[in-house]
Amino acid sequence: YALQTGDNTYVFYEKEIKENYFNNLKLETELRSALEKNELSLVYQPQVQVGTRAIFASEALLRWHNGNLGQISPDQFIPVAESTELIIPIGNWVLEEAIKQNKKWLDRTNKKNVVAVNLSPIQFKKSDLPQIIETLLKKYEMPAELLEVEITEGILVENMEGARSQLEKIKALGVKVAIDDFGTGYSSLKYLRNFNFDRLKIDREFIKDYPANDNGKIAKAILNLAKQMDLKVIAEGVETIEQFEFMKENGCDEVQGYYFHKPLSVDDFEKLITEKVSEKISGKED
Ligand code: C2E
Ligand code: MG
Ligand code: MG
Ligand code: MG
16 A cells, blocks of 8 residues: 555655654653652552452552653553663562552552552563562561462563563562463463462453353353463453353452442542441442
């Protein structure tokens, strides 16, 4: 098509590439000062047990509000942070903030909820990561078993032995490890055998649109596989009662998604796990 229309199309592509380049440059410039300007924050999306519908954990999700650019989604700025290594200070900030906050909730509510933190592959590869986690857990006196890190399959592909030893060091601290976005990367099955995960997160890809398409079959296959391997499974992106029932019928242990809760502010999450938990949950009609 580009050849047929000749120069105009070429110019169009070039313009798009340039725009992307300048947009990313702009993001990068603003991102460099985001930490010191206090523009980053975390929201926490509850994770719910399928059987009891009780909240047992939350996933910390990064938010960025910039004075010039407004609200920018992590899908946009995380790749920029990764390509510039800014993901290291930002990722360390996320770890510290989530650990500090979870310890506060523990003290204030007396409820033992796990907090899950996403790790970028670049962050995961750094040799001092286990040490950083250990130091933060000590600093805030946060029980290690109340921290979970989420990694993606990409981490395991590049350097299997390096990844394995890094995972072992993190697990040795007592921290839990989940495999995120499961099913969207490569040769997932081998990694399930070689790595000792605590939890598998089925990607939203295999849930969204259910029951409108065949995705349920893949979700079912993943659930069966995980059961064979004695892995706990959490489904992310559960939005409807049909999707929840499907997960329940197929032996999924836990769910995270808009059907129960969107990501919440610190205060809203605390409210949820203190006063109104049972009411809210039983108030949800089947
Ligand atoms: P993820 O780790 O797979 O997180 C789940 C994403 O799905 C979140 O998007 C969450 O808000 C969204 N979600 C949850 N339930 C539903 C639902 O029922 N429907 C729909 N449509 N969406 C749902 P979010 O917060 O925009 O984050 C996007 C991605 O950015 C995350 O995907 C993760 O890969 C990355 N990310 C977020 N925070 C961090 C962080 O602190 N560090 C790193 N390295 N990556 C992060
Ligand atoms: Mg995640
Ligand atoms: Mg995910
Ligand atoms: Mg995802």
